[in-house]
Amino acid sequence: MMDFFGPEEGHYALALACVLALFQGIAPFLKRQGRPSFFSPLTPGFAWAHALALLLAFMCLMLAALRDDFSVQNIAENSALAKPLFYKITGIWGNHEGSILLWIVLLGLCSACVSFIHTRHQNTLSRLKRHALGVLGLISAGFDLFCLLTSNPFARLFPMPADGMGMNPLLQDPGLAVHPPLLYAGYVGFVVPFAFAIAALIDGQLTRLWATLVRPWVLVAWALLTCGIALGSWWSYYVLGWGGYWFWDPVENASLIPWLSGTALLHSILVVEKRQSLRIWTALLALATFSFSLSGTFLVRSGILNSVHSFANDPTRGVFILTLLALVVGGALTLFAWRAPSLHDESSFTPLSRESALVLNTLFLCTLCAVVLTGTLYPPFIQLLLGHTLSVGKPFFDSTTIPLTIPLLIAMGIGPALPWLHGSLRTTCKRLYPAFLCTCAACIPAFVFLPDRMAALCAVLAVWVIYSSVLALFHQLRVATHPFRPSRKIWGMTLAHIGVGVAILGLCGMSAAHHTIVASRLGEHQSLDGLDWQLVSVTDHPGPNYDARVAELRVSRHGHPIAQLHPALRVFSHPHQTISQVAIRSFLTGDLYAVLGSTEHEGQETRYILRLHHNPLAPWIWLGGLIMAGGGLMACPFGRKRTQGTPS
Amino acid sequence: MTLTRRHILAALPLTGAAALGLGFQHILSSMRTGQFDPRAIRTSGGTVPQFPPLSPLPGLQGAIEGIECTSLTQQNKPILLNFWASWCIPCVTELPLLSALAPSLTLWGIAYKDRPERASAFLARNGQPFERVGQDKDGSAAIEWGITGVPESILILPGGHVVWHHRAALTHEVITHDLLPLLRPFL
Known part of the structure; x- marks a missing residue:
């Protein structure tokens, strides 16, 4: 029994999944005398079987990790006997092979969910679903093969080591346990709009029904991606201990690019649903978003981009993914180039309307996306073309993204106040007047408290976004006959927009953050931002697989104690590595953040290096992210029959 | 099928992606032969x-x-x-x-x-x-x-x-x- 679901079973299940995915990919496209063949109705079954096989493989890897089976290379390299149980489980996706397995498991689950969609014997819809399942199957087959051939998580090691090499202590953190699954679920979730866009292009028509069918998927994927990115940034804030939350690292950008194009897709799909317009653009965004997700994975794993996220880079692996990418993205874009010109929009719209506001929004988001893409790919391409190396960092991204965000924020306030079809300037102004006044009032504190003019302007605009979305909500509630049910979309939108405002306020607050590095004796007082920081004591504590040195800091304002911080330094034995455990005390107004560094001895005297940060409004960044994701999920029409309504 | 501006515009994404793909392919092949090192610092000299x-x-x-x-x-x-x-x-x-x-x-x-x-x-x-x-x-x-x-x-x-x-x-x-x-x- 012990060895029942062992690595070999997992390996077998992975190979089986590969074959099943291939069946799922081919069956819907088989034709017999112009009609779908006998195998076609079996497609959902293949999708289910494929998902189950992958889950079995994943379970086998998890069992191997739990059993400390160091004959599996992946486990020997990333686990150890002394590793806490929780991290033995989460450590599965903390490395290249395991994370690819997680990726394909999620992809398999996505196809299984798609096969659930009830099509009610509607011809167009069931054809759409079949083709989408086929596309999903082909993509899955490619990535299953990638996992099996180039990054097999079940590869064996002989002779079997007595103990594993251990996991990077930086990854032994609950935040990082959830971050990859969420992020991958977001990335992978965009495969469904992608597959449906291809199905629609094959069909040659992109209807309102298509938009209704796809929109919940976009919303869920977007919300998960938002959560994943927010968690990742929070992790870098409190684990890395650099005091920053976003470093414009290529891997971070690789998640931001699909997020931006996904946000654009989220908005343009509304226009398709409401007004049967913007079809080509929406199809392109659906294709682009998943393509960006894929390319991000490729760039990170192939080692082309120089990043702090170090996966074991391997150019052979890179060649495999590049071939896959060429097939998936190249194929999709070729189909787009061939079929998209025949998609015609049914209606046009006036400049002052909700549609044009949404168009403006997608344009700004896509420009932002292009800017981030350029900044990320510039260094390798310049090195390739001109032969000299350079790096693109914060100064470039700050000076290019902020000027684009400002008009986007202004438009975000106005858009929800505009009606569909055509609006009048006068009514809009009248409706936005109170928000405008409140925003003007917000100028004074913003420009007083924030030393940076640009940050202050952004903060004011964030307030504008929040006020105007609340106003738009009130207006909608007054207009709607039923207070909650019909306007769930509106509730979600308002919440998501407020989330953007809150997150931007947090970012602006962080621009006024201060920090200092001191060498402090026991009992010594330091002052930062009008706060008094006293190092009270330093003690040693043993942990499960590390030894910790914990400092106690007392922070007080005008003699009143407000917080106690316990920054620590953990010395891990396996692998031998020292990690500083950041102490953060969050208030609504900001974070107190302390890092304990090394120890200096001068004669009899011992000094402890401390880095103290005061980060105003820092928690708002992640709070905003969560609100955004919540808004996205809220706007999602769960529980309602999605496919009801007449096909146009 | 006549080639219109629509067709050219619709082919633009493919062209862009193909250019990027060729670039990546070149980078990867030179990485394998050791001519391209993404972690290189100041190769201009x-x-x-x-x-x-x-x-x-x-x-x-x-x-x-x-x-x-x-x-x-x-x-x-x-x-x-x-x-x-x-x-x-x-x-x-x-x-x-x-x-x-x-x-x-x-x-x-x-x-x-x-x-x-x-x-x-x-x-x-x-x-x-x-x-x-x-x-x-x-x-x-x-x-x-x-x-x-x-x-x-x-x-x-x-x-x-x-x-x-x-x-x-x-x-x-x-x-x-x-x-x-x-x-x-x-x-």
Whole structure:
């Protein structure tokens, strides 16, 4: 029994999944005398079987990790006997092979969910679903093969080591346990709009029904991606201990690019649903978003981009993914180039309307996306073309993204106040007047408290976004006959927009953050931002697989104690590595953040290096992210029959 | 099927993606042959990079001038530029070698991310082989030079030609096998 679901079973299940995915990919496209063949109705079954096989493989890897089976290379390299149980489980996706397995498991689950969609014997819809399942199957087959051939998580090691090499202590953190699954679920979730866009292009028509069918998927994927990115940034804030939350690292950008194009897709799909317009653009965004997700994975794993996220880079692996990418993205874009010109929009719209506001929004988001893409790919391409190396960092991204965000924020306030079809300037102004006044009032504190003019302007605009979305909500509630049910979309939108405002306020607050590095004796007082920081004591504590040195800091304002911080330094034995455990005390107004560094001895005297940060409004960044994701999920029409309504 | 503007526009994404894909393919194939290293720092070489002028260390015997781009390019003798810091242990072991080189080769030092008083005390304690010492307090000059750590040494020939960049502490072997052959025309 012990060895029942062992690595070999997992390996077998992975190979089986590969074959099943291939069946799922081919069956819907088989034709017999112009009609779908006998195998076609079996497609959902293949999708289910494929998902189950992958889950079995994943379970086998998890069992191997739990059993400390160091004959599996992946486990020997990333686990150890002394590793806490929780991290033995989460450590599965903390490395290249395991994370690819997680990726394909999620992809398999996505196809299984798609096969659930009830099509009610509607011809167009069931054809759409079949083709989408086929596309999903082909993509899955490619990535299953990638996992099996180039990054097999079940590869064996002989002779079997007595103990594993251990996991990077930086990854032994609950935040990082959830971050990859969420992020991958977001990335992978965009495969469904992608597959449906291809199905629609094959069909040659992109209807309102298509938009209704796809929109919940976009919303869920977007919300998960938002959560994943927010968690990742929070992790870098409190684990890395650099005091920053976003470093414009290529891997971070690789998640931001699909997020931006996904946000654009989220908005343009509304226009398709409401007004049967913007079809080509929406199809392109659906294709682009998943393509960006894929390319991000490729760039990170192939080692082309120089990043702090170090996966074991391997150019052979890179060649495999590049071939896959060429097939998936190249194929999709070729189909787009061939079929998209025949998609015609049914209606046009006036400049002052909700549609044009949404168009403006997608344009700004896509420009932002292009800017981030350029900044990320510039260094390798310049090195390739001109032969000299350079790096693109914060100064470039700050000076290019902020000027684009400002008009986007202004438009975000106005858009929800505009009606569909055509609006009048006068009514809009009248409706936005109170928000405008409140925003003007917000100028004074913003420009007083924030030393940076640009940050202050952004903060004011964030307030504008929040006020105007609340106003738009009130207006909608007054207009709607039923207070909650019909306007769930509106509730979600308002919440998501407020989330953007809150997150931007947090970012602006962080621009006024201060920090200092001191060498402090026991009992010594330091002052930062009008706060008094006293190092009270330093003690040693043993942990499960590390030894910790914990400092106690007392922070007080005008003699009143407000917080106690316990920054620590953990010395891990396996692998031998020292990690500083950041102490953060969050208030609504900001974070107190302390890092304990090394120890200096001068004669009899011992000094402890401390880095103290005061980060105003820092928690708002992640709070905003969560609100955004919540808004996205809220706007999602769960529980309602999605496919009801007449096909146009 | 007539080719309209719509068709051309719809083909644009494919063209862009194909260009990127070809670029990536080229990068990957040169990575495999070792011609392309994404982690390479300053592969251009050849010339002295532009860097902010570095102020001299106060209270230091013998080296009163700081280091600027122009003074480095306008020399008519070879210069060995050495990045060091008082907090760097290999720099301590390297200093006697530098002192032995000093009579035959001009040495300029850059104190990387160091406090002036500590840097001066370090040289006072371990010997001062440098003709000029500049302070790179925030490490911005080191970025321009593509420094990955301390100590690193760079040989600059007259006219500002960078001919040699050694990314570790100097040793006897490195000096005799790598550095001195480059200097033969000038000795």
